[in-house]
Amino acid sequence: MTDHANTAIEWLMRAGYGARGVVYLIVGGLAFFAALNGGEAEGTSGALVFLVRQPFGSVLLAITAVGLFAYTLWRLVDGILDLEDEGDDAEGYANRAGQIMSGLTHAALGVSAIVILMKGLRTSGDDSSAENWSAMLMQHPVGRLVVIAAGITTLSVAIYLFVKSWKAAHRKDIVRKGMAETLEPMVRFGLAAHGFVLLIVGGLILWAGITANPERAAGLGEALRILETQTFGRVLLALAGAGLAGFAVYCFVMARYRIVPRLTDDTLKTLASPAS
Template sequence: MSDPDFSWAIKMMRAGYAGRGLTYLIVAGVSLYTIWQGGSAEGTQTVFQYLEGTGWGSVALFLIFAGLVAYAIWRVTCAIYDLEDYGTDGEGLIARAGQVTTGLIHGALGIAAFLLLFSGTSGGDQSGVAKAAAAVMEWPGGRWIVGFAGLCTIGAGIYYGHKAWTEAYREHLIGNEFTLNWNWVLKAGVMAQGVIVGIIGVFILYAGITANPNEASGLGGVWEFLGGQPFGQFLVVLICIGLLGFAVFCFVNARYRIVPKATEKDLTTLAAEMKARAT
């Protein structure tokens, strides 16, 4: 029996990573521009609202919507069919559950862009993370669910940091001149994403501990927290630049990501290429 044809999923993956990269590119770019103009870095929803008021913003919002929905479909499909070969043991099932979770989160961001594009509203001024926390806290045991979600998000941030430090992402990318020369940008980008996700996780955990959903916050809260630290503006700019690196990481994945069960079998990974050149 021949293997199933997942070429459609690869196309969805490319569109999804491109949409994800565009999102982070615009969020980081607008934030850096705002800082340069004497303002402060902005959260995702605020950036979406900024786009809605520009001449080119509608096109960008539509591309973000389409890309993030494609990314959500890709992640869920990847988890169901185990396209990245994580397996069915405990560790593999956790990884696949994480794929579904990240897919749903990015799908929700895509829907926010869609709502702003076609209805002129993204659902109010409260952060999407805070609104989600408030909704969950209405459930029986909701604050504990929120707290657990915070711990999981912190774990995801640590995972990103470990992934950057060990350069584990190289196992999933094709090795060529471009990925070799830009590896340092990819590493910085993944590390910056880890910092952001980890801080968001702390916010969510604290919201669960205090039973106050308003303590949960997204990217806007991260900028506010970092800005309040010593050398805060420098830290915000540094992480914004790192977020640009993560946008590059997403674009590189759109073009060069290896999917074990859906792409060619004889592709050389970036890790193997770097090891070969080092010997």
């Protein structure tokens, strides 16, 4: 690829991670303050509604939507061209498929942002999209299997995030900089917390598919509200909120310091490189 193409891909990546970080920072912040003040946690759709209600909210939401679509394009190009050097074996193809799925998920979130912009403040922040698409899918013969597969996929992503946090696998993709190293504990906490919340989401979607009951499916906001109803629910919600804010920090670190393996000089030092 030409230098211009490489630069464009890197900018798509950085804009995408930045927009993703904004969404999770709002989700985490709302959850944390809901735990402190007794409000209600919101999911990603609720975060977009919250954003549009702020001063210059329409402009901020439009910029965020552009960033989310940039993330989609980055992940599609990444997965198709294997910019991460995942390889051509079964594991490599599975990882590349996961990258593409991540991009498509954020495309759906970008579409939600556009819908909110078109409807303005009349749009509800109710995070019922998982229930809605589950109900739609179950109207078709193989829909129930698709919902089950979606639940398993979400659970797989959750486990992947736990492993990524435990092994600090992301360090090989981050340039060795003092700020990136300083933020590392928060980044790892954020990855694990996001994985924990996705375990709940994936489990609920899987159970909805197994029982053929779309009302059991839930998205991120509902998962947070379920946490709040448990013993020590406020504490759990506060930890989850702080963790999702930590995941936002991970996104911001990636936006600023991430490298693309196949587009980067091999001599560049990353956080995984041996200290000189």
